[in-house]
Amino acid sequence: MSAPAPLIPRPEGLYCPSGDFYIDPQRPVPRALITHAHGDHARAGHGAVMATRQTLDLMAIRYGEDFTASRQPAQGETQIGDARVSFHPAGHILGSAQIAVHTQGVRVTVSGDYARVANPSCAPFEPVPCDIFVTEATFGLPVFRHPDxxxxxxxxxxxxxxxxxxxxxxxxxxxxxxxxxxxxxxxxxxxxxxxxxxxxxxxxxxxxxxxxxxxxxxxxxxxxxxxxxxxxxxxxxxxxxxxxxxxxxxxxxxxxxxxxxxxxxxxxxxxxxxxxxVISDHVDWPDLTRTITELDPAQTWVTHGREDAVIRWCELQGRVAIPLHLAGFEDEAE
Ligand SMILES: [Zn+2]
Ligand SMILES: [Zn+2]
CATH class of the missing domain: 3.40.50 (Rossmann fold)
Incomplete structure (x- = not known):
């Protein structure tokens, strides 16, 4: 019998069975790990929330201090059930993080929203070596090349x-x-x-x-x-x-x-x-494809945005790519 996948897309969001938690869930869940405080990633009403200190603070500013029953600031590596998790800067907004999950010998990095261009309001994106890289695809078409x-x-x-x-x-x-x-x-x-x-x-x-x-x-x-x-x-x-x-x-x-x-x-x-x-806090096409090339993961999982073009690009590069079809994200919309 083969081991279950380290992360599984569910209607509530991306679920980690070995740690019994969700990442950026769209619906209230008992335990959520949250990449950053934008409304479509950080919903109120979860039982417990783990996020960076700044993301927790920003959620409290937006939703009130009672946005969750319990909160835990991310610090170093944390064991949750049979998963080890750690948070790493994503270069998107203040407090934004990628979440690295290590379970069953597989390293998964969920990048949330991320950017590679210098942004003085937050820490720069940190490349995290991984077997599975989970990427958004908001501007995942070759036509998107953000100007300086x-x-x-x-x-x-x-x-x-x-x-x-x-x-x-x-x-x-x-x-x-x-x-x-x-x-x-x-x-x-x-x-x-x-x-x-x-x-x-x-x-x-x-x-x-x-x-x-x-x-x-x-x-x-x-x-x-x-x-x-x-x-x-x-x-x-x-x-x-x-x-x-x-x-x-x-x-x-x-x-x-x-x-x-x-x-x-x-x-x-x-x-x-x-x-x-034209000012964006997301990777454009050149930065998105460069990031996949640099990290060189065994698999690339694509969440919200223009999945098709990114999947096709990966295939042409001989890379394994899987669309997750996660709903509910509205990047740089309003
Ligand atoms: Zn965002
Ligand atoms: Zn997003």
Whole structure:
């Protein structure tokens, strides 16, 4: 009789029978290991959660302190049942981790969401040797080649200089993308204030506490600012805020949106985005395929996104690849 697979896709999520836990489950389970705090990976309501200290903190900020019955910060290697687990940086957002599971003599690395491009708001991706590499495929098509984020930020700064009478309203995910855009603005020389939608304040505050230098941040409220005062200023908000009357407090705003999906022109047009900024926290096609080549696992398992193209690429390379068909992930959507 052959041993059961080290990890099994189930409707709740990816399940480890020898440790009796799930990784990034979509439904409440007794024991969850969570790669990072984005809503589609980190759900509230599990019995016990193991994650990095920062992911646990971020979940508490988003869901409240009672988001789980018990929490355990990941530290070194931990034995869970007959599995040994450890967490390693994924380079995606603050606290993001890959989860390495060692069981039945097989090493599996579940990368969660990951990126290989330098991101000063979190620790860089750490290659973890493994027999099975589990990868996402959000931008898993050869057409996706993310540009240098510095050149994207320079487009924003050029526009601010060109239209000093207008405000620049930048749509960005409140967790991860917003702080990344702020760090990039600082790197490209924007030392002035950056105004924030209320939904971003607590998350930015936590990044500052964790040593991520975000500079002069101010709430984008109208208490002390008149409409005209926002001329020439940069304001960050979750994209959903644009449809509300909230956006009307700014003078003739230039609508910008920072997302990997902005590489797709139709998406930008559809959303009424005047200045698309192609800035992603996920691997693009060259980084995804390079990572598989570097790790050289015996098997590659593909989770959410463009599975077909990645599977096909692996096959052409003579690699074993398996689609997991896990549902529920919505990367860089909203
Ligand atoms: Zn994510
Ligand atoms: Zn994801």
């Amino acid at each position: 984020p510095a050149t994207e930020i320079d487009k924003l700064l050029d526009s601010v200089a060109r239209f000093p009478e207008r405000a620049h309203l930048v749509g960005a995910y409140a967790l991860g993308k917003a702080q990344r855009v702020i760090m990039l603005l600082r790197e490209r020389g924007w030392t002035g204030p950056i105004y924030l939608h209320g939904a971003m304040l607590a998350l930015c505050e936590y990044h500052i506490q964790q040593g991520v230098a975000l500079g002069d941040l101010r709430p984008a409220t109208t208490d002390q600012m008149r409409k005209a005062d926002f001329a020439g200023q940069i304001i960050l908000a979750p994209p959903s805020a644009f449809e509300a009357t909230w956006a009307q407090r700014f003078p003739d705003p230039v609508i910008c949106f920072a997302s990997g999906w902005m590489a797709v022109r139709a998406r930008a047009r559809q959303r009424g985005v005047e200045l698309p900024l």
